Amino acid sequence: MSAAPLIRLKGLRKSLGGKEILRGIDLDVARGEVLCVIGPSGSGKSTLVRCINFLEIPDQGTVEFDGAVVHPDESLDQHRARVGMVFQRFNLFPHLSVLDNLTLAPTQVLGLSPDQAASRARSLLDRVGLADRERSFPAEMSGGQQQRVAIARALAMQPQVMLFDEVTSALDPELVGEVLAVMKGLAREGMTMLVVTHQMKFAREVGHRVVFLEGGVVAEEGKPEDVLERPKSGRLKEFLGHFS
Amino acid sequence: MDIHPYLEFVPRALARTAFLTVTSLAIGLVLGLLLGLARVGPVKFLRRAATVYVEVVRGIPLFVLILYIYYGLGSFIGQFWVASPYIYATSAFGLCYAAYIAEIFRAGFQSLDRGQTEAARALGLSRRQAMRHVLLPQAFRNILPALGNEGVALLKDTSLASVVTIAELTQSGKAYASLSYRFFEVWTVVALCYLALTIPLTWGVRKLEARLGVRSAPHTA
Numbered sequence A: 001m002s003a004a005p006l007i008r009l010k011g012l013r014k015s016l017g018g019k020e021i022l023r024g025i026d027l028d029v030a031r032g033e034v035l036c037v038i039g040p041s042g043s044g045k046s047t048l049v050r051c052i053n054f055l056e057i058p059d060q061g062t063v064e065f066d067g068a069v070v071h072p073d074e075s076l077d078q079h080r081a082r083v084g085m086v087f088q089r090f091n092l093f094p095h096l097s098v099l100d101n102l103t104l105a106p107t108q109v110l111g112l113s114p115d116q117a118a119s120r121a122r123s124l125l126d127r128v129g130l131a132d133r134e135r136s137f138p139a140e141m142s143g144g145q146q147q148r149v150a151i152a153r154a155l156a157m158q159p160q161v162m163l164f165d166e167v168t169s170a171l172d173p174e175l176v177g178e179v180l181a182v183m184k185g186l187a188r189e190g191m192t193m194l195v196v197t198h199q200m201k202f203a204r205e206v207g208h209r210v211v212f213l214e215g216g217v218v219a220e221e222g223k224p225e226d227v228l229e230r231p232k233s234g235r236l237k238e239f240l241g242h243f244s
Numbered sequence B: 001m002d003i004h005p006y007l008e009f010v011p012r013a014l015a016r017t018a019f020l021t022v023t024s025l026a027i028g029l030v031l032g033l034l035l036g037l038a039r040v041g042p043v044k045f046l047r048r049a050a051t052v053y054v055e056v057v058r059g060i061p062l063f064v065l066i067l068y069i070y071y072g073l074g075s076f077i078g079q080f081w082v083a084s085p086y087i088y089a090t091s092a093f094g095l096c097y098a099a100y101i102a103e104i105f106r107a108g109f110q111s112l113d114r115g116q117t118e119a120a121r122a123l124g125l126s127r128r129q130a131m132r133h134v135l136l137p138q139a140f141r142n143i144l145p146a147l148g149n150e151g152v153a154l155l156k157d158t159s160l161a162s163v164v165t166i167a168e169l170t171q172s173g174k175a176y177a178s179l180s181y182r183f184f185e186v187w188t189v190v191a192l193c194y195l196a197l198t199i200p201l202t203w204g205v206r207k208l209e210a211r212l213g214v215r216s217a218p219h220t221a
């Protein structure tokens, strides 16, 4: 943790629909760190994540990646290629088979040959436990399977960091576990991860650090056991109360 | 019924109607796609220009547009280039149908889930790559029935080419009817000829639809 952080957010501000959603965020994510972001609905968690890969362009402040400021008017595609993202609603490409979902970006963006991309895709499908489903289409799979494909699709770009935005919130309860297991595996292998989640157990067990976002600012942060078990502010206590 | 005169003119007339339909539809699809892309694209000037084009062209009867292009523009162009009436007719049909097809493409793009664009861009695909590999194939599949309708409508509208002296089905029928006075018989044959083209077209579009749609029906997550 002594080296420069992989991601450094400085004074990030963003308004949407005339309302200031992010009101000055300073946050570092170290290489290999699993940072969990919690907070009430509307606190700006998704907006924060989307600012990191510039699906939303910040109004003010900077995003530094690997020590260099990312400028939104240049090289955004390059930046996005090294930042993996997984969405709450999977967003798989429904007209493509599972294999094609995984090979599209590596062939188009990274210039991999179809064979290289396919063999990379197959080993990732194996890793998320879906080796036998490469010919399936998204509509033929369960939510949990689709989300695992979505994780594999992001990993196929060999990103340096993975962003997860409430990736289990759209799943039936019995399917949550299989997705969390894949994420746990990633964390164990040292992937840098920023995980927006309501799964407090996951944050407690897998997270290295937890950030509590409230009203567009970082209201509390620290080790999972401190933040989750010894909350300082009344708001965080109240928020955590909903989960126990 | 003496079928000899029909054997004389029907095959040629059918071929002309089919030719007019295919060439006009090709122009309409290409130009319509470009206009549709402009209408949902990031360049404000192009968005405006495409909107004006669509509104203007949709507001003019196709019959008037053909007369305008053939007699109006034709009288200028004719001074230095004697163009075939097919050029004028397919231009008029293509330009007109492009406006309708542009609206279909626009609606097709706008009905797609925003998450599709976001997922594509988040993977590092450029705007153009996302359009080409993610949005266009899905939009195309969704709008195929509507495009099929346009194709059938265009096929029937090619009967208007009779006003620019092209002896397609309607014009040929008119000529033979006024010669033979067998009105009922002639127009029955002409109507059946149109059906012989529209029915396979409709059927082909359905086949294509089924092939594109079976396994990849959009899910509701």
Ligand SMILES: Nc1ncnc2c1ncn2[C@@H]1O[C@H](COP(=O)(O)OP(=O)(O)OP(=O)(O)O)[C@@H](O)[C@H]1O
Pocket: A016, A017, A018, A021, A039, A040, A041, A042, A043, A044, A045, A046, A047, A048, A166
């Ligand atoms: N495009 C938009 N235009 C206007 N308001 C928006 C837009 N996107 C988000 N918002 C608003 O911004 C606020 C914060 O949104 P955000 O999605 O970042 O919150 P969140 O913490 O992720 O919430 P949740 O837990 O519900 O996902 C919400 O009140 C939302 O309604």
Ligand SMILES: [Mg+2]
Pocket: A045, A046, A047, A165, A166
């Ligand atoms: Mg959210």
